[in-house]
Amino acid sequence: MKQEKRHFDRAFKVMAVELCLLGKPTNQVAEELDIRADLLSRWKREYKQKREGSFSGYGKPSLTPEQAEVAKLKKQLREVEIERDILKKAAAVAR
Missing domain, CATH: 1.10.10 (Arc Repressor Mutant, subunit A)
Structure with missing residues (x-):
């Protein structure tokens, strides 16, 4: 049982x-x-x-407002870095 x-x-x-x-x-x-x-x-x-x-x-985990803001900003940074890398690759292919 x-x-x-x-x-x-x-x-x-x-x-x-x-x-x-x-x-x-x-x-x-x-x-x-x-x-x-x-x-x-x-x-x-x-x-x-x-x-x-x-x-x-x-x-x-329960986050303080500051921790939540840091997590949000880190996520945005990752997204922008991915977009930048895609654009770099596209520019290299276009040459």
């Missing part, structure tokens, strides 16, 4: 991590919430590293 994968929303994860940060042992919090202690430890580690950007879901 295969066990169904459970999904936890961001609010649940933050609540669980904050219980641990208030001083409750990780194992005790995990047992009370019926989750694995290693899962809760991973959530704590992610929360400590990213704080507000943690638990964005499905591997999509």
Whole structure:
């Protein structure tokens, strides 16, 4: 029998991590919430590293406005470089 994968929303994860940060042992919090202690430890580690950007879901990182702007500009730069390379090749062929 295969066990169904459970999904936890961001609010649940933050609540669980904050219980641990208030001083409750990780194992005790995990047992009370019926989750694995290693899962809760991973959530704590992610929360400590990213704080507000943690638990964005499905591997999509939450970006600050500055990071989003940088990503947008990098994408535009790549597109312009591709266009430039195409034009260079076309000019070389036309000669």
